[in-house]
Amino acid sequence: MDLKKFWLPVFIGILIFSPCDAANSRNSSAKNWSKSLDATFPEQLRRGLRSCATVASPGEGGVCKILAAMDEQLKILAAPKNRDPPPRNSCKFKSDNGASLHRYATDRSPALQALLDRYSAMHSACVARDHDNLHHIIAKNTAKITNPSQCRYIVWSCTFGLGNKLMSLVSTFLYAILSQRVLLLEESPSWDRLFCEPFIDSHWKLPRGLSLKDDQSISFPDFYARCRGRLARSDACRSQPVLPIVFSANTKPEEHRFLVCPSAMASVRNIPVLNFRNSNQYFAAGFFLNPSLRPILEAIFPERRVFHNLAGFLLNPSDEVWGSIQSLHSMKFRGASRRIAVQLRESKGDYRDYYDASVPRCIRSKSGLCPIEIDEFLESKNKSIASDDYIAVYVASLVGEHAAKLNASLRDVESQTGQRFELVTLGADEEQRDDVDHQQRALVDIWSLSLADVLLTSHMSTFGYTAQGLAGLTPYFLKPWRDDPCWPSVSSDPCFHFAPSKKLSCREDGFSLSGRESGGAAMACPDLPDTGMQLLEPP
Structure with missing residues (x-):
């Protein structure tokens, strides 16, 4: 094989998949991207962000802000709960320390562990308070809600094979943490025969009988085109209760702005429910292209083992499966x-x-x-x-x-x-x-x-x-x-098969993905160099 022909797209991929181009990097300070991060938080969760102003490191400062936003969410939810927590389910994989069988496992960073602990508390509190109201919230019938939700949700569903499902689910969980949203699954009743409940004294499935499969909400590109900038204050944008997000082989380039552009992430901050519908991609890697998220992700995942660190928390085999293993x-x-x-x-x-x-x-x-x-x-x-x-x-x-x-x-x-x-x-x-x-x-x-x-x-x-x-x-x-x-x-870390194109432009944020210098975080996937993106572990 002609090695020059093979490595050329890989080299181009290294140029494509880096955090920002040289000119943008020189002209955009960490403080500016910090402000972009602040805009992704709903107004009611920003009160605690001032406590992070003295943190010098952009990564540590961003982690501090996410923790502060989750703390603010927990304060809002201090009211009495609507329902008793479900009984705690057995998970022999955890009690047997099944993760120890992985000889090459690495520990989670202290920053990631802090975020997982805080997220779990927020998840449990939101589910305990809102579970009985989710039918009305998602069905757009807010008039029937006696105690309106103060939480925001991500509903995940996927009909592809198991590998695609797990990569998509882990990617969705990463976004749930970064955006302080509660992850819920729209899956078959057999899901608990595959995995343990990851959240103690809580659950992560939609109420029985509730489905978003037939939801006809507008797509994210249409929503962003209509609601970005000054239009984001319009009643039409504020009243959008559910917004579908899809990352697949057929995803339009405009959809990838959700991953890369800080202003696109900020545009959905007040949407009650995001529906990650039938995504079959490992889109977690794409968040490393977002300049407001990149320092945070480097602080959370210093070895860039995103799937490994998150799956070890989220995906614990059920007792049936664990017995066979x-x-x-x-x-x-x-x-x-x-x-x-x-x-x-x-x-x-x-x-x-x-x-x-x-x-x-x-x-x-x-x-x-x-x-x-x-x-x-x-x-x-x-x-x-x-x-x-x-x-x-x-x-x-x-x-x-x-x-x-x-x-x-x-x-x-x-x-x-x-x-x-x-x-x-x-x-x-x-x-x-x-x-x-x-x-x-x-x-x-x-x-x-x-x-x-x-x-x-x-x-x-x-x-x-x-x-x-x-x-x-x-x-x-x-x-x-x-x-x-x-x-x-x-x-x-897995390959993101159909990653954002180098032609993608974040006009509202003043940068594009074209012509960037390599930041060393990612390169083109060796097995799909033309469109794929894969995170690199530091040397």
């Missing part, structure tokens, strides 16, 4: 000297043989096996592969034939390396399904992949992205058509 770990992984995980994505469920030669080759070259004198090993007639020492190879694929082929080829790898391999798999469903049993199996697959020391995944696979993010592990992408079929990614 524990069983696999105890029987197959715990005794292994090394763990290799292989995820093979077949979009149509059809077997293709081009992985058969490349996967064993990648296992030999990328799994960190200790070199041996292979000739001496083969000449020693009495030498046998040690039976008490083995390398576990976990395989996740919809197509069962991949596991069978790899199991056979591993015998050749054993003879070449002197290592014993044991293949582990849950089996294959042959096609992607959405019923709860298959979703549980998919979740066990994702978690088992995330327990690896070496992760080999199909390029552009959101299933693989989720596993690498949970693990905090940089994977190798499998590209069988290349001379080197095992190609390293750039970080453990």
Whole structure:
């Protein structure tokens, strides 16, 4: 392959995905972006912001303001609660410290932990006060509300595959924290068979029977065009109760202003409910392009492991799923000297043989096996592969034939390396399904992949992205058509497949994404360099 042709779009991507261009950086002080951040807070939550004026660091100052706004929200909610909290649900994953199985996990920063603690308190208080009124708030029937809401909400829903769902959900949760909004899920009743309730003595699901699927509210680009600037004070803008936000492969460039432009974020501050509807992208990375948010995000995520740090808090497997993960770990992984995980994505469920030669080759070259004198090993007639020492190879694929082929080829790898391999798999469903049993199996697959020391995944696979993010592990992408079929990614954070274009302009804020110098925060995704954006972990 011509490396110059390949790396050119990657290099261009590095130029595209950086926080601001040189001229904009020189002409825009941290104080100006701090004022832009202040404008994103509703008026009633700004009272405590003055206490952060003495904080010199833009990042720490921004974190201070978000905490102050959440504190103000809690003060407003000091009135008696409307309803008793739901009973606390069991979550053995938490009590068993299941997160400790991830060998490459990193601790949350003190700033992020403070925000999560404060957010959880706000979430519980808002849900306890508003849950009975949410039907009226979302149904636009404010006349029936006896105790109007003082909280603002994000309702998330997604009908795509599990990997897309989890990347979109984590991205939505990040925005919920940054905007002091309460995250609620519009999902099937089976969701609690996949995950534990993350908020103690509270819940994160819409009331039964309440849905936004048929909501006909105008889109964000139309709303922003109508309500930005002086028009934001109009009755039409203030009365908009629900606003849909969508980030998918078909998202219009104007929609991306929501991520990048401080004025666009500020325009929705008084909307009671934002509906993140059927987004299938990891749009969390896009917030790093917003100059008012970038210092805050760097303070919260100093290692830029956004998915890893947030998913560790939000996505805890249910007791059913955790039992299956524990069983696999105890029987197959715990005794292994090394763990290799292989995820093979077949979009149509059809077997293709081009992985058969490349996967064993990648296992030999990328799994960190200790070199041996292979000739001496083969000449020693009495030498046998040690039976008490083995390398576990976990395989996740919809197509069962991949596991069978790899199991056979591993015998050749054993003879070449002197290592014993044991293949582990849950089996294959042959096609992607959405019923709860298959979703549980998919979740066990994702978690088992995330327990690896070496992760080999199909390029552009959101299933693989989720596993690498949970693990905090940089994977190798499998590209069988290349001379080197095992190609390293750039970080453990997932790729934002369809990120904001370099042509995007934030006119009200006085900058655009074109012609910027690299800030080192992100680059084009190695597996989708033309449109993708991926955060880089600091050196």
